[in-house]
Amino acid sequence: MRKIAFVCPLENGLHARPAAELQQRVAQCHSRVTLHNLRNQRQVDAGSVLALIGADVLHHDACELHIDGEDEQDAWQTLSAFITRELAECDGPLVSVTSHQERPLPVFLAATTSICLRGNGISPGLASGGAVPLGAVDLPQLAEQEAPEDAGFQQQRLAHTLAVTRTQLKEECRQAQGEAASVLGAHITLLQDAMLEKVLLSPPAARNALAALACAIDGLCQPLRKSQSQYLQQRALDLQDLGLRLAANLTERPLFTLPDLQQDSIIISAGLITPGQFLALRGPHLKGIVMGEGGETSHTVILARSFGIPLLCMPNASVPAGAPLLIDARYDVLIVAPDACAEQWRDLEEDKIARIARRLEPLTRTAGVSRDGERVKLLANIALADEAENAFAAGAEGIGLFRTEMLFCERSAPPDEEEQYQAYRHVLTLAQGKKVVIRTLDIGGDKPCDYLKLPQEDNPFLGWRAVRLYPAFAAIFTGQVRALLRASAAGPLDIMVPMVATLEEIKWLHARFHHVAEQLHAEGVAVGEWRLGIMAEVPSALYLLERAAKWIDFASIGSNDLVQYFLACDRGNPHVRHLYNYCDPAFLMLLNEMARRTNVELCLCGEMGGDPAVMPLLLGAGLRQISMSAGRIAGAKKQLASLEMDDCRKTLQRALACESAAEVTALLHEASAASVQPVFDPALLLLDRDVTSKAEAIKLLTDNLEVEQRVRSGVDVETAIWQREAVFSTALGFAVAIPHCKSAAVLNSSVSLMRLKTPLSWGEGVDVSLVIMLTVSEQEKGDHMKIFSRLARKLMHDDFRQQLLQGRDAGDMTALLERELTL
Numbered sequence: 001m002r003k004i005a006f007v008c009p010l011e012n013g014l015h016a017r018p019a020a021e022l023q024q025r026v027a028q029c030h031s032r033v034t035l036h037n038l039r040n041q042r043q044v045d046a047g048s049v050l051a052l053i054g055a056d057v058l059h060h061d062a063c064e065l066h067i068d069g070e071d072e073q074d075a076w077q078t079l080s081a082f083i084t085r086e087l088a089e090c091d092g093p094l095v096s097v098t099s100h101q102e103r104p105l106p107v108f109l110a111a112t113t114s115i116c117l118r119g120n121g122i123s124p125g126l127a128s129g130g131a132v133p134l135g136a137v138d139l140p141q142l143a144e145q146e147a148p149e150d151a152g153f154q155q156q157r158l159a160h161t162l163a164v165t166r167t168q169l170k171e172e173c174r175q176a177q178g179e180a181a182s183v184l185g186a187h188i189t190l191l192q193d194a195m196l197e198k199v200l201l202s203p204p205a206a207r208n209a210l211a212a213l214a215c216a217i218d219g220l221c222q223p224l225r226k227s228q229s230q231y232l233q234q235r236a237l238d239l240q241d242l243g244l245r246l247a248a249n250l251t252e253r254p255l256f257t258l259p260d261l262q263q264d265s266i267i268i269s270a271g272l273i274t275p276g277q278f279l280a281l282r283g284p285h286l287k288g289i290v291m292g293e294g295g296e297t298s299h300t301v302i303l304a305r306s307f308g309i310p311l312l313c314m315p316n317a318s319v320p321a322g323a324p325l326l327i328d329a330r331y332d333v334l335i336v337a338p339d340a341c342a343e344q345w346r347d348l349e350e351d352k353i354a355r356i357a358r359r360l361e362p363l364t365r366t367a368g369v370s371r372d373g374e375r376v377k378l379l380a381n382i383a384l385a386d387e388a389e390n391a392f393a394a395g396a397e398g399i400g401l402f403r404t405e406m407l408f409c410e411r412s413a414p415p416d417e418e419e420q421y422q423a424y425r426h427v428l429t430l431a432q433g434k435k436v437v438i439r440t441l442d443i444g445g446d447k448p449c450d451y452l453k454l455p456q457e458d459n460p461f462l463g464w465r466a467v468r469l470y471p472a473f474a475a476i477f478t479g480q481v482r483a484l485l486r487a488s489a490a491g492p493l494d495i496m497v498p499m500v501a502t503l504e505e506i507k508w509l510h511a512r513f514h515h516v517a518e519q520l521h522a523e524g525v526a527v528g529e530w531r532l533g534i535m536a537e538v539p540s541a542l543y544l545l546e547r548a549a550k551w552i553d554f555a556s557i558g559s560n561d562l563v564q565y566f567l568a569c570d571r572g573n574p575h576v577r578h579l580y581n582y583c584d585p586a587f588l589m590l591l592n593e594m595a596r597r598t599n600v601e602l603c604l605c606g607e608m609g610g611d612p613a614v615m616p617l618l619l620g621a622g623l624r625q626i627s628m629s630a631g632r633i634a635g636a637k638k639q640l641a642s643l644e645m646d647d648c649r650k651t652l653q654r655a656l657a658c659e660s661a662a663e664v665t666a667l668l669h670e671a672s673a674a675s676v677q678p679v680f681d682p683a684l685l686l687l688d689r690d691v692t693s694k695a696e697a698i699k700l701l702t703d704n705l706e707v708e709q710r711v712r713s714g715v716d717v718e719t720a721i722w723q724r725e726a727v728f729s730t731a732l733g734f735a736v737a738i739p740h741c742k743s744a745a746v747l748n749s750s751v752s753l754m755r756l757k758t759p760l761s762w763g764e765g766v767d768v769s770l771v772i773m774l775t776v777s778e779q780e781k782g783d784h785m786k787i788f789s790r791l792a793r794k795l796m797h798d799d800f801r802q803q804l805l806q807g808r809d810a811g812d813m814t815a816l817l818e819r820e821l822t823l
Contacts, residue, residue, distance in 0.1 A: 002076040004065040009088040014057035016238065018090035019049045020189045025082045031069025033079070038062040048195035054223035077456045085461070085570055088577075105331055106715045107722045108699045109345045115336040117314060119290065121329030122301050125310030126349055127287035128338075129264035131323045134273065139247055143211035146251075154209040158200055161209075161250045165242075166191050168249070187275070191242055196220065200246075209250055217243035241274035261285035266325045266334075268317055275300050282307060288327040290317050290334055344696070352703040352714065359707060363637040364395030372644045376619065378636050379435065379627040381605055385423040388430045391630040395637060398435030400556065400627020401496075401605040402427060404480070408441055409449050417479045417486075424487035431491055437556065437603070437627075439535065440480055442498040444469045461570060466499030467509070481516045488528035496556055500534040503544060509534075510551040533600070537561040542594050549599040556627070557594060559606030566590055582608045583664040588617060588655055595621040603627060612639050613668045619645060620652030638709075647671075677748045679787075680818040682810040683708050684752040691754070694762055698722070698739060701752045701773045709747070710775070716745035717775055731766035735759060736795050740774035740788060749776045751787070751817060755805065770804055787821050794820050 010018055026033045026046045033046040037055045039062065044051035046065060057063060065083070067075045105116070149157070169191060173184035190196060199216045206212035221236040258280050259265075266288040267273065267281060273291045278300050288310040291300075304311040310329035319325065319336060326335040326342055328349075335342050368376040379400030380391035388399060407415050407423060428436055443449045444465035452473065457463040470477040484495050497509055513532055520527050536545065537558035545555055559582055564571055566587055569579035581587075595602060603625035608614055610628030612635065618626055619640075628636065651671050655664045686704060691697045698721050699714075706714035720741035724730065731737045752773040759767040772795075774788055794800045800820065807813040 001066055001068040002072045004067070004076065004080055004083055006063055006065075006083045006087075008057050008059055008061045008063060010057075010090065011059050013059060013061075014052055014055065016049060016053060016190065018087060019052035021086070021090045022052060022079075022082065023047060023049045025078055026075075028078060029067070029069070029071060029075035031067050031072045031075045033075065034066045034068075036064040036066060038064065045195070049189055049193045050195040050220060054220075056223060056226070074456050077458070081456075081460060089571070105333060106345075107719055108348070108695050109328075109331070109333070109342065111695065112335065112339055112342040112345070114339045114342050117317060117319075117334040117336065118332055119312035119314030119317070119334060121310070121312055121332040123289075123304035123309060123311035124330045125288070125308060126326075126328045126330065126346065126353070127264075127266070127310050128324070128326050128346060129266040129285075129287040131268050131319045131321055131325050132259050132261065132265040133319075133321050134259070134267050134269040134277075137244060137247075139210065139214035139217070139243065142247070142251075143206075143208060143214055146208045146210050149208040151205065154206065154212050155201055157209040157250060158212065161213075161246055162191070162197065162200060164249050165246050169245070184275075187238060187242060190238060196242075210247060213243065213246055213250060217246075238275070240272070241276045244274060245276060266290060266327055268319050270316070273300050275303055278303050282309075288312075288325075288329070290314050290319075290327065292317065348696070348699055348703065352707060355707045359709075360634045360638065363634040364393065366395075366637065367397060368637050368640050370619070370640050370643050370645055372646070374619075374645050375624065376640055377435065377603075377625045378633050378640070379437075379603070379605075379625060380630040380633060381609075381627050382427075382630075385426045387630070388427045391633075392430060392434070394630040395633045396434075396630055398437075399427060399431065400435070400437055400603055400609075400625065402436065402438040404439060404441055405443055408443065413451055414476050414479070417483045420480060420483035421486050424484055424493075425490045428487055428491035428493060433491055435494065435625075436491065437494040437496050437533070438484060439496045439498055440467075440484075441469075441476070442466045442535075461564075467497050467505055468499065470512075471508075477512075478516060481513060482520065485513070485517055485520055485527045485530060486525060488530040489526040490528065492529040492531075494531045494533055494554060496533045496535055496554075498535040498558070499537065500544070501538045501540050503547060506534065506544065506548050506551045536594060536602075538565050539590065542590060542597065545594060545598040545600060545602075547599075552600055554601040554603065555598065556603040556605050557591065557623075559604060559608035562590075562606075563587055563608075581661040582611075583614065583655075583661040583668075585656060585658045585660070585664060588621075588652070588664070591617075592621045592652065592656065595623055601625070610636075612636065613665070615639055616643060616648040616651045616668070616671060617655055619643060620648035620650070677708075677710060677750075678818075679749050679751055680814050680821075681708070681750070682814045684750055685810045685813060686752075686754040687807075687810065688755055688757050690757045691760055694760060697754055697756070697760060697771055698773075701739075701754055701771065702775075704752065705746075705750060705775060710750050711743075711747055712745045717741065717743055720745065721773070721775075725763075729762065729764050729766065731762040731764065731768055732792060732795060733766075734795055734801055735767060735769040736801065737762045737766075737768040737771050738774065738788065738791065738795075739771065740776070742776040742778060744778045746775050746777040750774075751821070753804070753813070753817070770801070790821050 008014060023046065034043055035046045035052060035055055036043050037057050040056055042055045044055045046052060065079055067079065069075070104110070166188070169184060169188050173188060199220055200213065204215060206215055217239055221239050224236040258277065261281065261283060263285055264287045265285050267286065267290070269291040271292050273289060286309060289304060290312045292315050301311060310327050312327060312329050312332065312334055314334065317334065324337055326338040326346055338346070368378040370376060377397045379398045380394070380396035381401040382388055382391055382399055383403045383406050391399065407420060424438060444452070444454055454464065484493065487493060495513070500506060510532060517527055531553035533552050533554035533556065534541070535558045536555045541555065563580055563582050567579050567584060569576045571577045571580035602623060604618060604623050605627035609626045610632045615636065651667070654667055658664045658667060684704065686700060689700065691700065699718055702711070702714040702718040702721065705711045705717060711717045720743040721739045724741050725739060730739045752775070754771040756769050756771070759769050762768045772791065803816055804813060
């Protein structure tokens with residue numbers, strides 16, 4: 001028997017996703033593999049996802065894998081590699097959620113006289129609708145209403161129901177996209193688990209099949225409910241959801257009727273809402289959810305976030321059916337029968353949200369251009385053909401990396417040429433001539449694909465993978481090449497090959513692609529415009545790029561692997577992952593040299609491309625094509641518009657002179673802080689506004705700062721303004737108020753102005769017609785007090801006040817403020 005000792009590196013414990021990854025490796029072995037949790041002394045079959053979850057393995061738990069059988073040496077190597085290199089990367093950190101005790105209501109909303117129920121907002125958002133209570137299902141109680149059945153008939157019905165439900169789920173998953181597909185896929189894994197099948201089909205004596213099902217699900221949930229990890233406790237909800245699916249198919253009737261939402265609604269549930277219920281309820285009238293328990297890691301919450309549905313967890317929420325509700329999960333509050341104040345808050349917030357969306361929306365239709373007019377293509381990374389449409393809608397100027405592994409993995413045989421052709425053609429058709437880079441199959445070594453039956457390797461990271469596999473699997477490689485070249489008839493296509501390390505490989509690829517193109521031509525098959533390129537992800541690419549222009553047309557720097565190979569660190573290894581840092585000065589030197597020496601078109605993809613902090617470094621190195629996740633593109637275009645290439649080149653040179661990644665990071669923070677917007681801007685002037693209260697005036701001004709991206713949070717700055725108002729009134733006299741604050745939430749010091757249609761009470765018997773607000777960043781060295789003093793003095797002059805009170809052009813008024821107040 002062989003043993004593998006390890007300490008669980010997963011912040012969320014060994015839950016479904018990493019357990020499924022481990023189970024898949026165990027399934028490749030012929031030996032029996034047992035997981036021992038040394039903390040609680042639980043021993044479970046590592047070939048079952050549910051058993052692994054039930055071991056209640058928490059972060060930092062000491063564990064062992066015991067391997068016993070005919071291939072224990074090979075199994076030991078496979079599982080050791082997984083535990084050492086991949087387990088830590090099977091999950092991410094929990095989403096941080098601040099409790100409502102630490103998050104007071106915004107000042108404006110705190111003035112409401114409506115009933116405010118506090119919960120825990122775990123899917124942010126703001127919405128209104130009528131209360132719609134959701135009933136719960138009690139399977140044991142329903143089972144009492146069913147006729148008794150003998151044990152054999154029960155087992156027969158349960159086996160049939162299990163098969164039907166598996167087929168049903170697979171079909172739903174096939175039609176779903178995004179997070180919905182991911183959640184349904186996780187449920188399929190659970191439903192196919194050997195332990196679930198064993199428990200379900202070998203139940204203790206029960207009244208009937210429904211009672212047996214209820215008993216089985218409860219038994220499977222018990223270990224999860226007893227876990228010390230809230231994350232693992234929430235996995236019981238997935239089993240309950242599967243139980244409801246199975247029960248509905250078992251009884252062949254709905255267990256209860258979900259409400260048919262005909263108007264904007266907030267669902268109220270005393271218990272948990274399952275992912276299946278959420279997907280059934282989702283539609284134009286589902287505006288928000290309040291449920292009695294749950295957490296930020298439940299699949300229901302993941303779905304709610306994905307679809308932008310606000311969700312509050314609130315035990316014992318008692319709200320009458322049909323009651324008008326306002327939910328603001330950003331501030332953990334449910335407001336019953338909102339009064340005028342609460343409704344005004346909603347209207348002002350919705351207006352702010354819409355203005356921010358309108359500000360970013362044009363960026364989805366424009367090209368990436370720097371402040372000094374340099375064009376930079378911002379492209380999207382995708383893993384599935386269906387992602388392309390959303391990527392273009394998000395503003396992608398093309399697809400910089402289409403990973404084709406998802407077409408090949410997690411199946412028993414490779415896709416045929418036609419299936420691949422349809423997927424590639426779909427993306428090219430959607431692109432309508434925009435750049436599309438499709439990467440050929442990148443598997444092998446540390447990226448297994450079962451049907452290839454690749455041998456175990458001592459060092460798979462440096463092993464037989466990607467282009468190195470192609471000669472040995474010529475039929476698979478040729479099928480992909482044919483599908484790609486055929487798809488090029490639908491639009492110009494860039495084909496990129498991963499893991500290329502030598503000039504000989506480049507020459508071989510060039511010959512193979514052109515040979516297949518000639519074969520297709522001889523067959524009368526149309527081939528369009530295509531180009532051949534490589535993934536520059538090993539250090540030798542630095543020298544290849546000087547000499548390869550005769551055989552390739554472009555290259556794309558794969559920053560993830562290039563950092564690992566260059567710094568000789570596996571980011572999946574907890575002992576050396578701290579070395580993985582693309583801000584390392586030596587790596588930046590390599591990147592700069594690659595960009596300087598290349599004789600072909602160059603792009604960059606990988607995590608580095610989507611990091612706004614390092615954008616100046618990439619531009620400074622001369623990169624003008626950068627690929628990232630689609631959600632980052634609009635923000636990247638906005639950032640790009642604020643950067644000048646000469647400044648970026650200077651920032652890069654300073655970074656290259658640093659001695660550590662920490663120094664580079666500090667330098668980038670300094671450069672970011674120095675890139676500020678002007679204090680005076682016409683967009684900060686709100687002229688001739690009809691405002692009903694001091695609170696509304698302050699909120700409008702601070703909201704405008706958020707829209708103009710001068711503050712991190714308008715609400716935080718609003719709070720800081722009111723804190724100063726509580727000390728003394730900022731009404732200056734002459735019908736002018738000067739509210740002001742210095743706050744960490746302020747990104748750029750600003751002077752805002754609001755001119756009112758009618759005078760407004762500012763307190764202490766003072767009415768104002770002009771509000772001039774100073775908001776100062778904490779990085780400000782003190783000039784704001786000089787501006788404040790100078791403004792106070794200037795406002796004593798009638799001609800200055802009249803120019804502000806009677807001016808009609810925001811630009812002229814901004815110039816006046818800047819001229820008179822700048823020191």
